[in-house]
Amino acid sequence: MNRSWVTGADRPGCDFPLANLPYGVFSTPGTAARCGVAIGDCVLDLAALGAAGLIPGQGCGFDESALNRFMAAGPQVWEGVRNRLTTLLALDGAGDLRNQPALCAQVLHPLSAVTMHLPIRVAGYTDFFAGRQHALNSGTILRGPGAGLTPNWPHMPIAYNGRASTVVVSGTPVRRPLGQTAPDPAAGPVLGPSQRLDIEVEFGALVALPTELGQTLTVAEAWEHLFGFVLLNDWSARDIQRWEGQPLGPFQSKAFATSISPWVVTRAALEPFRRPAPERDNPLLPYLHEEADYFFDLTLEAHLTPAGAAQASRIVQTNTRHLSYSAPQLLAHHALCGCRMQTGDLLGSGTISGPERPNFGCLMEQTWGGRDPVTLEQGGTRMFLEDGDSVTLTGWGEADGQRIGFGRCEGTILPAPARIGRGH
Missing domain, CATH: 2.30.30.230 (Fumarylacetoacetase, N-terminal domain)
Incomplete structure (x- = not known):
């Protein structure tokens, strides 16, 4: 194990030893x-x-x-x-x-x-849906048992294009969004603050080398185009999403804020944590085949601290190994149609959920659509986020007695605007 002369670098549990250098x-x-x-x-x-x-x-x-x-x-x-x-x-x-x-x-x-x-100028932001358990859970909640995975999901990484303009660095407050919701669809929509504000525990990949319009990439080439990785929390307004999502998918429900960690951990630092792909439901088409281990074994956690609370409650513990598509697969699929990729493009993994409730990476899954409250360690419960709640994501891998960490990705919920227009 290489040691450093810098204060704290060799302290047990330090996120930033010499082997990291984010x-x-x-x-x-x-x-x-x-x-x-x-x-x-x-x-x-x-x-x-x-x-x-x-x-x-x-x-x-x-x-x-x-x-x-x-x-x-x-x-x-x-x-x-x-x-x-x-x-x-x-x-x-x-x-x-x-x-x-x-x-x-x-x-x-x-x-x-x-x-x-913010560590990069974000050129574009694409949020994928790369975790099988999350896709299964959310599909079951929204469409019912037996309709969890859509027919295309096992064959390619599904995604939507998000807003680069609202990607913010850890510590930036998040204002509760206004939007249309339909508590009773038969009665028509209402306008107001989201009542089902949620987190999404994700892993973000940063594109370094650009491509030309019309250029495609193999998975191996896509790996060489990636610089490093960040923690990512794609804040989500589930009630707005439910009303607006058909037929084109998320829009305002995910456009108001996406938080990333300030430190970019490089591919080189994550070498000890590379793992092979998981077992699949079916063979992928050849352009998505991987010739190397491009998945990671990294622990991710989310902690929630209510306003004024003395301590945080862990609400999620999951792992990047639960993803079904790797970062270079996401990039190779993104470029397949000839889409021009740019330096500073951000690719979100989508919510990372494991097999059990404590491993589910968002409150929608943890509460099963608002049915079962989450009990906080310091007392109280949550269905979805309340004003004043702070959520902190952390992530790390352990190898050779050292912790390679990402630091913190956090944000605090502010009340929704009091009015529409300037001066709110």
């Missing part, structure tokens, strides 16, 4: 946002490190407020930067940084003292 965008008081790497209890300033000549930063855009330029530089550049950072930060590595206390003070900032920003 990328993000941060600022300190009075400074512009720029790119950094999490290590232990600190953020390493890549722009300052590049200016000091200690990393190959030319053309990487580390002084910019998004990782897009670095992502577009490609796998050879990513590998070179990662290898150099590992050498600089390892306890037995080069002393070029460690032996310069003044420079260390300039380029290492306490995580507690920085502001994190």
